[in-house]
Amino acid sequence: MTSSTTTDAVSAAAEQLLAAARTATPCPPVRTLLPDSTVATGYAVQSLLTRAARDAGRTVTGRKIGLTSPAVQAQLGVDQPDFGVLFDDMACAQGAPVEITRLLQPRIEAEIAFVLGADLDRDDIDERTARAAVAQVVPALEIVDSRVAGWDITIVDTVADNASSGLYVLGDDRHALGDTDLREVAMTLTGAGGEVLSSGTGAACLGDPVTALVWLARTSREYGHPLRAGEVILSGALGPMTPVAPGDTFTAVLSGLGEVRASFTGVGA
Structure with a gap:
């Protein structure tokens, strides 16, 4: 396939996803339009x-890491992490209900958010340098979404679709990372009636959420967009995704870090 043909195919896939978002109508998988199934x-x-x-006019405010949990990888049939871009209009206030009509096929998962206090733009990014760059760790809920109908995605579909990004909510509790072992964080996600919908630990996130941050920092730099001070980084799920419906309320408790809540209103897409 020629370079111009590949460029045309990539553009067609992007336009299909943009049209799905614009019309609130999920589209077929974009892999059928693309010349290969590589993450690149x-x-x-x-x-x-x-x-x-x-x-x-949207502003980049951070990045999200996806597919870090073996449980989520199993749900979607993929075997490696990916990342997407966070924009200013994706952040939702904890106390305000989320209008579900902003989303097409929402699911929710509990995560750890890192707020960076320094750039991560160097050749030797490792756990030490990543930890030193973190200003705060925050309990978070990511509301993932897919523009692809029925979540019929492979790795190339979800990467193309901004890593199936939707919205996110940060909790009010903020902590210094220090030497905290995030592998030991226990997460429980409950519904309005207190029923447990998902559970897991920090170890479910690539073995350690800091490992996920290191992976993102290195990979983002390779793609020419290093992580910057002030950005919010969502670590990836600590447990399985849960479907979201109008009227749902969720609370995630992360041991040692606090809790974060989200509720949904509207009639759905």
Whole structure:
């Protein structure tokens, strides 16, 4: 396939995803449009979506790591992490109900958020340098979404679709990372009636959420977009995703870090 044909295919995939978001109508998998199923091709599509978002006045405020939990990987049939871009309009206040019509096929998962106090833009990024760059750790809920109908995704589909990003909520509790062992954080996600919907530990996130941060910092730098001070980084799920419906309320408790809540209103897409 020629370079121009590949460029046309990547552009067509990006336009299909943009149209799905614009019309609130999930689309077929974009893998059928693309020349291969590599993550690099997926990120080429994602890059066009990021450019379109910036052109529309949206501001990049961080990154999300996806597919870090073996449970979520099993749910989606993939075997490696990915990342997406967070924009200013994706952050939802904890006390305000989320309008579900902003989403197409939402699911929710509990995570740890890192707020960076320094850039991560160097050749020798490791656990030590990543920890030193973290200003705060915060309990978080990520509301993932897919523009692809029925969540019929492979790794190239989800990477192209901005790592199936939707919205997110940060809790009010903020902590210094210090030498905290995030592998030992226990997470429980409950519904309005107190029923347990998901559970897990920090160890479910690539073995350690800090390991996920190191992976993201290195990978983002390789793609020419290093992590910057002030950005919010979502670590990836500590347990399985849970479907979201209008009227749902969720509370995630992360041991040693606090809790975060989200509720949903509306009639759905």
